Amino acid sequence: xxxxxxxxxxxxxxxxxxxxxxxxxxxxxxxxxxxxxxxxxxxxxxxxxxxxxxxxxxxxxxxxxxxxxxxxxxxxxxxxxxxxxxxxxxxxxxxxxxxxxxxxxxxxxxxxxxxxxxxxxxxxxxxxxxxxxxxxxxxxxxxxxxxxxxxxxxxxxxxxxxxxxxxxxxxxxxxxxxxxxxxxxxxxxxxxxxxxxxxxxxxxxxxxxxxxxxxxxxxxxxxxxxxxxxxxxxxxxxxxxxxxxxxxxxxxxxxxxxxxxxxxxxxxxxxxxxxxxxxxxxxxxxxxxxxxxxxxxxxxxxxxxxxxxxxxxxxxxxxxxxxxxxxxxxxxxxxxxxxxxxxxxxxxxxxxxxxxxxxxxxxxxxxxxxxxxxxxxxxxxxxxxxxxxxxxxxxxxxxxxxxxxxxxxxxxxxxxxxxxxxxxxxxxxxxx
Amino acid sequence: xxxxxxxxxxxxxxxxxxxxxxxxxxxxxxxxxxxxxxxxxxxxxxxxxxxxxxxxxxxxxxxxxxxxxxxxxxxxxxxxxxxxxxxxxxxxxxxxxxxxxxxxxxxxxxxxxxxxxxxxxxxxxxxxxxxxxxxxxxxxxxxxxxxxxxxxxxxxxxxxxxxxxxxxxxxxxxxxxxxxxxxxxxxxxxxxxxxxxxxxxxxxxxxxxxxxxxxxxxxxxxxxxxxxxxxxxxxxxxxxxxxxxxxxxxxxxxxxxxxxxxxxxxxxxxxxxxxxxxxxxxxxxxxxxxxxxxxxxxxxxxxxxxxxxxxxxxxxxxxxxxxxxxxxxxxxxxxxxxxxxxxxxxxxxxxxxxxxxxxxxxxxxxxxxxxxxxxxxxxxxxxxxxxxxxxxxxxxxxxxxxxxxxxxxxxxxxxxxxxxxxxxxxxxxxx
Numbered sequence: 001x002x003x004x005x006x007x008x009x010x011x012x013x014x015x016x017x018x019x020x021x022x023x024x025x026x027x028x029x030x031x032x033x034x035x036x037x038x039x040x041x042x043x044x045x046x047x048x049x050x051x052x053x054x055x056x057x058x059x060x061x062x063x064x065x066x067x068x069x070x071x072x073x074x075x076x077x078x079x080x081x082x083x084x085x086x087x088x089x090x091x092x093x094x095x096x097x098x099x100x101x102x103x104x105x106x107x108x109x110x111x112x113x114x115x116x117x118x119x120x121x122x123x124x125x126x127x128x129x130x131x132x133x134x135x136x137x138x139x140x141x142x143x144x145x146x147x148x149x150x151x152x153x154x155x156x157x158x159x160x161x162x163x164x165x166x167x168x169x170x171x172x173x174x175x176x177x178x179x180x181x182x183x184x185x186x187x188x189x190x191x192x193x194x195x196x197x198x199x200x201x202x203x204x205x206x207x208x209x210x211x212x213x214x215x216x217x218x219x220x221x222x223x224x225x226x227x228x229x230x231x232x233x234x235x236x237x238x239x240x241x242x243x244x245x246x247x248x249x250x251x252x253x254x255x256x257x258x259x260x261x262x263x264x265x266x267x268x269x270x271x272x273x274x275x276x277x278x279x280x281x282x283x284x285x286x287x288x289x290x291x292x293x294x295x296x297x298x299x300x301x302x303x304x305x306x307x308x309x310x311x312x313x314x315x316x317x318x319x320x321x322x323x324x325x326x327x328x329x330x331x332x333x334x335x336x337x338x339x340x341x342x343x344x345x346x347x348x349x350x351x352x353x354x355x356x357x358x359x360x361x362x363x364x365x366x367x368x369x370x371x372x373x374x375x376x377x378x379x380x381x382x383x384x385x386x387x388x389x390x391x392x393x394x395x396x397x398x399x400x401x402x403x404x405x406x407x408x409x410x411x412x413x414x415x416x417x418x419x420x421x422x423x424x425x426x427x428x429x430x431x432x
Numbered sequence: 433x434x435x436x437x438x439x440x441x442x443x444x445x446x447x448x449x450x451x452x453x454x455x456x457x458x459x460x461x462x463x464x465x466x467x468x469x470x471x472x473x474x475x476x477x478x479x480x481x482x483x484x485x486x487x488x489x490x491x492x493x494x495x496x497x498x499x500x501x502x503x504x505x506x507x508x509x510x511x512x513x514x515x516x517x518x519x520x521x522x523x524x525x526x527x528x529x530x531x532x533x534x535x536x537x538x539x540x541x542x543x544x545x546x547x548x549x550x551x552x553x554x555x556x557x558x559x560x561x562x563x564x565x566x567x568x569x570x571x572x573x574x575x576x577x578x579x580x581x582x583x584x585x586x587x588x589x590x591x592x593x594x595x596x597x598x599x600x601x602x603x604x605x606x607x608x609x610x611x612x613x614x615x616x617x618x619x620x621x622x623x624x625x626x627x628x629x630x631x632x633x634x635x636x637x638x639x640x641x642x643x644x645x646x647x648x649x650x651x652x653x654x655x656x657x658x659x660x661x662x663x664x665x666x667x668x669x670x671x672x673x674x675x676x677x678x679x680x681x682x683x684x685x686x687x688x689x690x691x692x693x694x695x696x697x698x699x700x701x702x703x704x705x706x707x708x709x710x711x712x713x714x715x716x717x718x719x720x721x722x723x724x725x726x727x728x729x730x731x732x733x734x735x736x737x738x739x740x741x742x743x744x745x746x747x748x749x750x751x752x753x754x755x756x757x758x759x760x761x762x763x764x765x766x767x768x769x770x771x772x773x774x775x776x777x778x779x780x781x782x783x784x785x786x787x788x789x790x791x792x793x794x795x796x797x798x799x800x801x802x803x804x805x806x807x808x809x810x811x812x813x814x815x816x817x818x819x820x821x822x823x824x825x826x827x828x829x830x831x832x833x834x835x836x837x838x839x840x841x842x843x844x845x846x847x848x849x850x851x852x853x854x855x856x857x858x859x860x861x862x863x
Binding site (some may be wrong): 023024025026056064065068069071072073074075076077092093094097120121122123124125126127128129131132134135137237238239240241270271281282283284285286291294295297300301320322323353356357358359360361363364366367368369370424426 | 563
């Protein structure tokens with residue numbers, strides 16, 4: 001479980017993390033870029049995600065259909081994700097086939113084609129992806145709540161972008177974005193699995209060492225430490241079910257308050273796993289908000305969401321309102337529960353329970369090699385790998401007073417966004 | 433780096449199988465790489481036993497098992513699990529009621545005691561019953577607004593008309609409204625039994641120790657009232673094409689599902705159909721369908737195929753998410769692709785790629801305890817033999833291009849497909 005991690009940085013700035021795990025003949029290989037919606041400007045929202053799509057359209061050496069074929073015919077899995085702070089590409093392959101993935105990623109860091117026809121076709125694909133999200137009431141509500149949670153910070157924009165920007169962005173915009181952010185100095189490669197680290201470092205050197213470093217001036221983005229005032233958003237749409245989403249400010253992942261916030265989240269809405277693969281969590285039926293909202297027949301369900309980000313983001317509570325209740329009643333009960341956290345004594349065993357839960361969720365993540373390679377890079381995107389390895393130690397250092405302090409500082413009703421989805425309850429028909 | 437060692441895969445020498453005197457089959461596989469353990473399994477009861485005015489009863493009963501027992505209240509059951517960072521739950525499908533959970537290995541007895549207590553001594557407390565019913569009904573109201581769920585449900589209803597496969601396991605709003613607490617108690621009493629139950633344990637525990645623990649905790653369970661469920665009836669076949677659009681006001685995107693019948697999981701056609709399905713709508717970026725609908729036409733973010741195989745039959749489906757203007761165009765493209773697939777077959781390269789994909793994927797599919805448990809359960813349930821995964825490469829390699837075309841021709845017919853769409857009213861050329 002505690003396999004050592006080899007870290008090295010090439011002269012051009014490419015940072016490499018390798019973790020040998022010899023339990024199964026598998027290797028997971030990830031390339032991380034520090035580019036996501038955090039770096040986007042109004043008018044160009046969604047450009048990072050679109051570039052990610054274009055990275056599957058091919059280079060001269062690996063045309064798009066060829067890329068698919070090379071990975072899939074070896075039984076590999078591959079995908080990419082664009083998020084707030086980062087974009088990442090991964091392949092998990094049978095160990096003896098990993099060279100294909102390494103060569104493909106090295107090639108598309110520099111040589112993607114961005115053909116005009118492919119750009120046009122992908123525009124409609126992304127608009128379709130966006131329309132799919134807009135079919136979902138909770139996703140619509142979330143978009144509005146996140147936007148209202150920031151004045152100017154780019155986290156307010158949807159990662160997928162606005163429809164207007166997606167219709168405006170052209171091939172040159174995409175290519176310039178690609179050239180600016182895709183280079184060794186802005187990338188991390190992380191690998192976990194059945195390999196010899198010396199052989200991997202030689203291979204990565206041969207693929208990347210002769211590529212030039214490029215100067216990428218750091219962009220200063222003003223963090224927004226608080227939600228300045230109370231806001232309420234009402235949106236309506238089809239359905240019979242009312243949803244409420246409440247957003248409070250959450251600190252950046254490397255802020256000292258983050259660990260206590262994690263335990264606060266666990267107490268309020270149940271333990272959450274940050275694992276992207278092979279995690280799996282537990283239920284939240286003994287969390288305080290489940291007991292005070294669901295068990296009191298005020299809500300059907302309640303979930304919390306805390307993300308590890310570079311700048312302060314939001315802590316979300318998403319509630320499905322009981323059909324016989326009003327959202328205001330539920331929000332009032334929620335506020336009372338938060339007051340109880342702040343004003344009443346929290347006992348040490350409650351914290352120890354949250355730590356045991358976190359330890360179990362961590363252990364589940366270690367079953368999976370893909371998840372271990374993921375963590376090597378993910379933690380570097382908002383802090384460093386040590387953040388991950390010392391995570392449980394930091395939780396163990398949390399005292400009851402830290403939790404009360406964080407609850408009082410961040411969960412203030414005057415500094416939050418309340419979003420309410422009001423169903424229009426229209427009937428549904430059928431045509432043949 | 434090393435060549436794939438097929439001995440890494442679960443097989444006869446690593447899967448320990450024991451049948452307890454009360455009929456429970458215990459399957460164990462050891463993995464000491466992580467200090468965790470999963471359990472997974474099923475009982476021989478499911479939604480095929482739901483009375484028509486109470487569709488959803490089997491699933492509702494399975495969810496109610498953890499709402500309280502003679503020995504422990506709801507909060508105690510969940511407090512024990514959640515305090516340990518463990519998870520556990522039940523669910524029901526047409527023929528079986530399944531369960532699954534995971535924990536640190538030190539808490540395996542907690543999982544097994546929870547399983548045993550909830551299976552043998554549930555009381556379905558009235559207050560919890562009312563809450564669960566409200567949750568269930570809200571879930572069904574949300575389902576009515578979900579374009580993919582609506583299209584899929586209608587597709588099954590038409591393809592498997594008057595058959596258990598055509599009825600959603602979670603029933604309908606009106607039928608769930610009819611379900612009472614007594615229904616749950618009765619259903620549990622009459623249909624839950626150790627007879628034919630299977631439990632699989634994978635993780636950091638010796639097989640003998642795990643088996644002994646199951647025997648200790650569940651070995652004494654009996655249910656003399658249990659009656660074996662009936663055989664699943666054969667599927668009435670429809671051959672005429674069907675086209676239905678379900679308008680759901682206020683939505684932006686249309687979900688489309690179209691397809692025909694597929695082979696059963698135990699059919700000799702299954703593996704060939706599965707390879708054919710991979711080529712048609714899964715390989716790489718969703719195979720030929722993905723290439724035609726997404727890559728070449730830019731009409732959809734997702735467009736792929738799936739083969740759903742059960743014991744008595746199955747379906748072979750193509751699905752896509754589309755702008756309402758593009759629905760008819762996409763249907764036409766998909767029909768052309770299926771037609772060419774059936775009439776011209778697959779290329780040598782496509783088949784070689786699909787075979788390599790299936791064989792290469794094996795080690796990845798069993799890298800986690802859950803993956804191993806799921807593979808073992810399938811081998812047991814469908815009587816595939818415990819060396820199925822190790823023999824898989826040879827099984828796959830024997831298929832020819834003709835085999836793939838033959839199976840595609842047998843099951844796929846673009847002119848007799850059931851085609852369902854759900855979403856905003858259709859516009860443009862679709863109106």
